[in-house]
Amino acid sequence: MRIALIALLFAVQAAFAAPETDYQAAIWHPLHFKPAIETATNEQCLACHQEILEKSVKSESPAGVKASEALAWYQTLSVYDGEQETFHRRHLVTPMAKELMNLKCNTCHEGHSSREEAPIPPTSTDAGFTLRKTVNPETTCLKCHGQMDYQQMGLPSPWAQSQPMFQSCMTCHVAIRTTRHQVNYLNAEAIEKAGQANSDSCYGCHGGRAWYRISYPYPRHAWPGMAATIPEWAKNRPTESAARFQLPKAAE
Template sequence: MTMESPKTGILILAVVAVAAAAGGLLGWQIRQQPQTVPAAVGYGKPAGQDHLRATYDPIHFKPAIDTATDAQCLACHREVLDDKVRERSPAGISAAASKAWYQEVSTYAGEQDTFHRRHLVTPMAKELMNLRCTTCHQGNDPREEAPGSSATAMPQSTDAFTLRKQVNPETTCLKCHGQMNIEVMGLPSPWRESKDMFGNSCLTCHAAIRTQRHQVNYLKTEAIEAAGAKNADTCYGCHGGRSWYRIVYPYPRHAWDGMAPEVPDWAKDRPTESEARFRMTATVNPK
């Protein structure tokens, strides 16, 4: 290889000098940043806690997350309820004019809204559900976004959330966004096609079958029955009408009055009670 020409040498020197100056400047600017995140920015404790400490706040980890209230989470994460979707996408498409397949259930109402708001604060969410932050969020590990990956970090249970996700979809979303299990119900075809045969009501059968249902602290049991009696889409919405998944959720099979004593094969491995942390008898924190 030839020796560097003096010109290249000077160029390299200049680049190094500029980089060093920029680095110094940046470092200086970073040091000039306030060390606490103001509450108004969202992330950061109102009392004043630096960003890193807030990120690793024990509340994100077991066991503290089990007793966390919504108010505690919202003190730092207010934006999950305050943010609204854009009226128009950057490409100019109006939110009001775009309906997705999951918004075609007849119960869909109101303007386009965010995921969190549709589960926590919109009228239907409040009427039928009683979800909390910790119903879905069971932990968050900023280190690798993998549960249980560190021997020294605060303990996380390994099914608290799945890799790179902030929840465990199988134990949360799938409960309300799985397929309708038409095989076990003995329906001749998908609900959209067979509903007229059954008077377009789930209660044609479910007034007497699997009547011990929704006894969980994140659902409003009576309100669901009342709404479902008026419009089967209320039931269908959570049991196939908004199915993000191709699989069904293996619901617990609670004993009901008039139930046959023999257990069908498909139900042999099913639990007979809801998950412990959601039972009506479980201790629930205030919101």
């Protein structure tokens, strides 16, 4: 009887002490790799990574600057509403994200291999290792956070200075490159309406919140009335979005 009770006690302790999946097993879960990650849902990802939506911005920086008394860089345009938010919340659950975006976890996170992650301690030279969970900024972040190439667009100066002259992006784009935003990570109809109401909605992604000093080479989708002659700068541009970003009808 005593032995049975001791065995039961150890079993209960083990059940409460051991997680369902230990860390080493979790990092090799099939959802972290292709092809499973390509069809992973947000619910599947957030089952383990829910904390990315629960973290909040600190009310005060280590230097003593209060968040309530300072604007973050992404708050500087008129179309941002609300207090400062964390990175993932800005892209997934804020009012702007829900209105204009349709981002999924695997829009940016395409899977990774722990064998290819940067070693600790780091190497002194570029060994080809990947950081940040293999999020490729050239194919993800740059699409919405590149510089506005105003020279290529024929503007006399950056949009902040040119805006009073043109008033709205739609002054030109009501007839130029009208096939746009047709990708599965954006809400195209809502974006068009927002752009008609306020050019900051356009500029917010196209230069207003630039992380990089270069612009993104957007695919040049054909539009009604498009000139037959292709400009020199556009001759090497793709004519459609990457397959994984295409809407179902376009992909078929």
